[in-house]
Every structure is written in C-alpha cells, then in structure tokens.
Amino acid sequence: MKRRITFIQGSEAPFDPSQSQLTKDALLIRALDAAREERATFGFNELPSELWQVLKQCHELHIRWASEKPYNAVAPFSSRVSPGLHVFLTPIATDQPLARLCPLLKKIFSDDLKCTSPETSFTVPAILSERFASTSSSQFHSLLPSLSNLVTYIQQKACRASDAECQNRAVSILSADYVDIDYDSISHALTISGYWSKSPQGDGWTEEIKKRELGADKVEVGLLSSEPATEPEELKVGGFLAVVRENDNLKPTLFSFPSRHHPLPHDDKSSYTVSFPSPTGLHPTLQISIPRSSLKPPPAPSDATCALHTYLTLPSYIFADKYQLSTTDPLFLKSHNLVSLRAVSGETDLEAPDWVVPRWGSNLLLEVATPDHYPTQSEDSGKDWDITIPLHLRYLRPSPSGNRTVSVPWPVVFWACTAEQGTKMGTNPFDRVNLGWDGLFGPRTMFYQLDPSPSSGNTTERGRLVEEITVPVLPMKDGEEGASQARTIEFGTVAVIVFGFVWVLWKLGLVVWSSGTGGSKRAAEKRNEKKDK
Incomplete structure (x- = not known):
C-alpha cells in the first residue's frame, strides 16, 4: 500500500514551520488549519478475494460518494457531485453479466441499494460527442447518508x-x-481517496504520521498552499514535501499545472440554494436561486466561451419530462430561465409507477440562462436569479398516513468554459475525473463550481444538501388488515374492468344484431316486391 497525504492551506492561514517536525520515523504536525486529502493505493494481492473477483471483470470502476452536509471545496479539490453514492462502470466484456457487483455493493455500502444487476439497475449515460466524450458505459446512484458499512x-x-x-x-x-x-x-491498482475540508475536531490537524513496518510501502506528505497562477487555465501551489523515513528535511516546492476544475475568486465566490416551492403535489418545481451579484462570468481566458449549467441526479421516484424540457419555445424557456436541455439519460417513462421502474433513476444536464446585467456587491441586486425546472413524481406505494416522504439531492451548478487549443489537462496530480457530468464535455473544458449554501436557503432541514418532499399516496393500513384492503381494491379494480369489458361487448353485440336483423328485413321486403311485379 502507498499513501499520499496532502494538506492545503488557505491564504488566510499561512503555514508556520513550527507546526511541523520531521523525524527519522514520522512527521509530526500541530494545530494545522488546512483541508486534507488522503489517498491510499492497493495492489491486487492486498485486496480481499471477493473484491478482486469483481474488479477483474471491470475495465474501469469509479465510485464517488459525497456527504449531505455542506463543505468548503478548495483548489485543487474544488469539483463536486450531488450527495450520495455514484458508481460508474465499464466492464471488460459487455456480453458477460457482472452478477457479483450488486451484491458486493450492498455488502460494502448498504443493503438498501436499489441494485439487482448492472444490466437491470444501471443506466446508460448520454454521449454528446463520440469523439470527445469520456464517460463510463453505465452508472448508478443512491442516496447514502453515511459510510458506516x-x-x-x-x-x-x-x-x-x-x-x-x-x-x-x-x-x-x-x-x-x-x-x-x-x-x-x-x-491493476485500487485507489481510495478521502477529502476533509477541515479537521473533525475543529482546532486543526494534530497527529503523528508514521510509516508502518508492515503495510505501507511509501508515505508521501505535502504541506501546500494555493498561490496566484500566471495563466487562467492553471493552478499553482507551493509549500513543502516529504517522504516519511526517507527524507531528513522538508523539501520546499513550487509548481503549477493546467486544471479542468477551478474555484471562483474568493471575493466573488458564488453560492446557490435549492428548494421546492409549496405546494409541491405530484408536479413539484425545483428552484435554484443564485444572487445576481454572484453571477458574473468566471475569470477564464479572454477568448473562452462560457455557459452556466446544472446537472441533476434524480432518484427513480421523480423525473423530468424530456419532451417538455427539450422544447425550443422561447416563452417557456424564458419563464424558467433555461437555455436548453443538453443531455438526459435513465428512467424517463412518463407513466410507470415507481414500484415497476427497475433502474435507479435519471440524470439531466441543462444549460441555464444568466442575467443581462451583473450588479456589484454594493448595488441593490433585488431578488435572486431563480432557475426553475418542472419535475414529476411517480405513483408510490400506499401508506397508512396517505403520505410518503422522498428525498431529492441538490444538483451541481457550474460554469463550463472552453480552453485554448493545445492545452493539456493530463498533468494535474490532483485531477478528479469520472464525475458523471464532466465526461459530457470536451477534454479541454474548464469548470468553475458554484458552492451550495443551504444555511441561507428555504430548505426543509437546514444544513443538508438534500430536499424532502411529502408525496400524497393511497391511504392503506399495515398488516393483515392492509393486505385484505389491498386485495379488496385489487379485486374491485378487476371486477370493474371485467364489467366494463362485458358491457362494451354487449353494446357492440346489440349494434351488430340490430344491423343484421334490419338488413334481413329489408332484403325480404325487396324480394317480395320483385315477386309482386
């Protein structure tokens, strides 16, 4: 196993050399106020048998989990995904089912995952460009509040x-x-990475980082801070590096690299809130609210073209009507502050109830409109810029109360900007790819993330990046009485359908019989008239 630990400090908390001490056996840090990324890399021989039995059938497997709690994403770790568990899969052989994958995912993460097999539970992502797209062949999502499993x-x-x-x-x-x-x-290596925007204790990182005699082959540590970059498409970091038990002193470093993911400038940092205005009913509207003063275009290269996008991850019980959102009607688009539907994938059946939908849900990529005028922070910006997306709820199973509560993760909102020709994005040592939405753009696209901010939004439960909706359903009691009630409703429905079918046949029979009888009488009258003549 190899470990790489990176601490990133902000400009407001400069690094003090007295906060670290490198000895022959360990690196000691004290009260270090910084974000932290830790990465561990394992070889096949270090993995459990049940795990590598599944991995050897995969060409690529990428799992992303994001917390429901808001956090500060600092450069170079500024990319985001919607809360929950995301799985992106590309199998080696498309004609061989991966029967062990879903049972393994349930064992590792949660038995409640709506995962039977990749063939029936995963969705196929949209591919906007066969030439430039770099998405996995299938994907899966589930809301997962904790990684306790x-x-x-x-x-x-x-x-x-x-x-x-x-x-x-x-x-x-x-x-x-x-x-x-x-x-x-x-x-043939499995990498696990974790990101902490701050120390769980809240008073900085204080610990002793050692290289174990058994286990870790190498432990690399970086104590870095962001520096002003020379070029708009680059990020620059400087600080100190060390390899535990190999270096005697911290080595100073300063390097820059092109990056696809960028934070917005600190002074103009944009945030957004998400809500479902009441009443929601079965046709809720997702509303993204952004302060107008925070909607200035990002500091991309002068010749870049930028557009604001949002990427929705919707569980199976809620979906968007792709025919409605793909309209070119300018009045509809303007009323919702939308430009166009760029991509849609997953379950978009307009009629199916949730209990017959086999796949986990759907994804939407929308380009959204921006104001013509961007007021400064000192100006009275008035109301927020509201982007509204009409959605639809599927019929859910009955409940004793007549209501069910469902959860919808917040979407991600970002600027996508073109980069200069020839810019290479593959040299970033901190690059984070396979996020679901990034593969829908070209390889040289730069992204500027807006930060979700539930503390100031009209959320059901403050402090979460998940919205809850109360859905009306058929009231039905639990237990044997509820089962008897369900059978009564089922038999009653069948009886009504059969009765209606018989009634229609009876009416058709009357029409046919009356037509046949009338025709016979008229034929007989004509024959009698001919005989009389």
Whole structure:
C-alpha cells in the first residue's frame, strides 16, 4: 500500500514551520488549519478475494460518494457531485453479466441499494460527442447518508483486530466530505481517496504520521498552499514535501499545472440554494436561486466561451419530462430561465409507477440562462436569479398516513468554459475525473463550481444538501388488515374492468344484431316486391 497525504492551506492561514517536525520515523504536525486529502493505493494481492473477483471483470470502476452536509471545496479539490453514492462502470466484456457487483455493493455500502444487476439497475449515460466524450458505459446512484458499512467492511477485511492505527483510520472516513474509489484494468491498482475540508475536531490537524513496518510501502506528505497562477487555465501551489523515513528535511516546492476544475475568486465566490416551492403535489418545481451579484462570468481566458449549467441526479421516484424540457419555445424557456436541455439519460417513462421502474433513476444536464446585467456587491441586486425546472413524481406505494416522504439531492451548478487549443489537462496530480457530468464535455473544458449554501436557503432541514418532499399516496393500513384492503381494491379494480369489458361487448353485440336483423328485413321486403311485379 502507498499513501499520499496532502494538506492545503488557505491564504488566510499561512503555514508556520513550527507546526511541523520531521523525524527519522514520522512527521509530526500541530494545530494545522488546512483541508486534507488522503489517498491510499492497493495492489491486487492486498485486496480481499471477493473484491478482486469483481474488479477483474471491470475495465474501469469509479465510485464517488459525497456527504449531505455542506463543505468548503478548495483548489485543487474544488469539483463536486450531488450527495450520495455514484458508481460508474465499464466492464471488460459487455456480453458477460457482472452478477457479483450488486451484491458486493450492498455488502460494502448498504443493503438498501436499489441494485439487482448492472444490466437491470444501471443506466446508460448520454454521449454528446463520440469523439470527445469520456464517460463510463453505465452508472448508478443512491442516496447514502453515511459510510458506516464501508468502515465496518474495511475494519473486518483490511485491518487486523490488534491494529489500532488501521481501525482508527477506517473510522476517520465517517467524517470525510467525499470519498473516491478508483480501479482500472491497466494499472491493476485500487485507489481510495478521502477529502476533509477541515479537521473533525475543529482546532486543526494534530497527529503523528508514521510509516508502518508492515503495510505501507511509501508515505508521501505535502504541506501546500494555493498561490496566484500566471495563466487562467492553471493552478499553482507551493509549500513543502516529504517522504516519511526517507527524507531528513522538508523539501520546499513550487509548481503549477493546467486544471479542468477551478474555484471562483474568493471575493466573488458564488453560492446557490435549492428548494421546492409549496405546494409541491405530484408536479413539484425545483428552484435554484443564485444572487445576481454572484453571477458574473468566471475569470477564464479572454477568448473562452462560457455557459452556466446544472446537472441533476434524480432518484427513480421523480423525473423530468424530456419532451417538455427539450422544447425550443422561447416563452417557456424564458419563464424558467433555461437555455436548453443538453443531455438526459435513465428512467424517463412518463407513466410507470415507481414500484415497476427497475433502474435507479435519471440524470439531466441543462444549460441555464444568466442575467443581462451583473450588479456589484454594493448595488441593490433585488431578488435572486431563480432557475426553475418542472419535475414529476411517480405513483408510490400506499401508506397508512396517505403520505410518503422522498428525498431529492441538490444538483451541481457550474460554469463550463472552453480552453485554448493545445492545452493539456493530463498533468494535474490532483485531477478528479469520472464525475458523471464532466465526461459530457470536451477534454479541454474548464469548470468553475458554484458552492451550495443551504444555511441561507428555504430548505426543509437546514444544513443538508438534500430536499424532502411529502408525496400524497393511497391511504392503506399495515398488516393483515392492509393486505385484505389491498386485495379488496385489487379485486374491485378487476371486477370493474371485467364489467366494463362485458358491457362494451354487449353494446357492440346489440349494434351488430340490430344491423343484421334490419338488413334481413329489408332484403325480404325487396324480394317480395320483385315477386309482386
């Protein structure tokens, strides 16, 4: 196993050399106010058998989990996905089913995942350009508030019972803001990355980072801070690097690299809120509110073309009408502050109830409109810029109360800007790819993320990046009485359908019989007239 630990400090909390001490055996840090990314890389021989049995059938497998709690995403870790568990899969052989994948995902993450098999539960992402797109062949999502199952799995499968350090590192995952798991068949290595925007204790990072005698082959540590970049498409970081038990001193460093993901400038940092205005009913409207003063275009290169987008991840019980959103009607688009529907994938059946939908849900990429005028912070900007997206709820199973509560993750909102020709984005040591929405753009596209801010929004439960909607359903009691009620409704429905069918046949029979009788009488009258003549 190899570990890479990176601390990123902001300009408001400069690094003090007295906060670190490198010894022969460890790196000691004290009260370090910084964001942290930790990455561990495992070889095949270090993985449980049930895990590599699944991985060897995958060309690529990328798992992204993001917390429902808001967090500060600093450069170079500024990219975002909607809250929950995202799985992106490209199998080696498309004609061989991966029967073990869903059971393994349920074991590692949650038994409640709506995952039967990749063939029936995963969706196929939209491909906007066969030439430039770099998306996986299928994807899956589920709302997952906690990674407690993953922690238990790591403790049982990767840690010895007596290894307190390994057990504690596994527990630290519970406080992570996001966790990435990546595998590809070329490297034959599994990488697990976690990001913490701040220390869980709130008073900075204080710990002793060691290289264990057994386990880690290499432990690299970076104490870095963001620096002003020379070029708009680049990020620059500087600070100190060290390899534990190999270096005697912290080595100063300063380097820059082109990056696809950028934060917006600190002074103009944009935020947004999400809500479902009441009453929601069965046709709720998702509203994204952005302060007008925060909607200035990003500091991209002068010749770049930028557009504001939002990417929605919708569970199976809520969906968008792709025919409605793909309209070119200028009045409809202007009334919702939309430009166009750029991509849609997943379950978009307009009639199916949720209990017959086999796949997890759907994704939408929308280009949204922006104001013609961008007021400054000192100006009275008036109301927020509201983007509204009409959605529809599927029929859900009955409940005793006549209502069910469903959760909808917040979408991500970002600027997408073109980069200069020849810009290479593959040299970023902190690059984060396979987010679902990034593969829908060209490889040289630059993204500027807006920050979700539930603390100032009209949310059902403040402090979460998930909205809850109360859905009216058929009231029905639980237990045997409820089952009897369901059978009564079912038999009654069948009886009404049969009665209606019989009634229609009876009416048709009367028409046919009356037509046949009348025709016979008229034929007989004509024959009698001919005889009389």
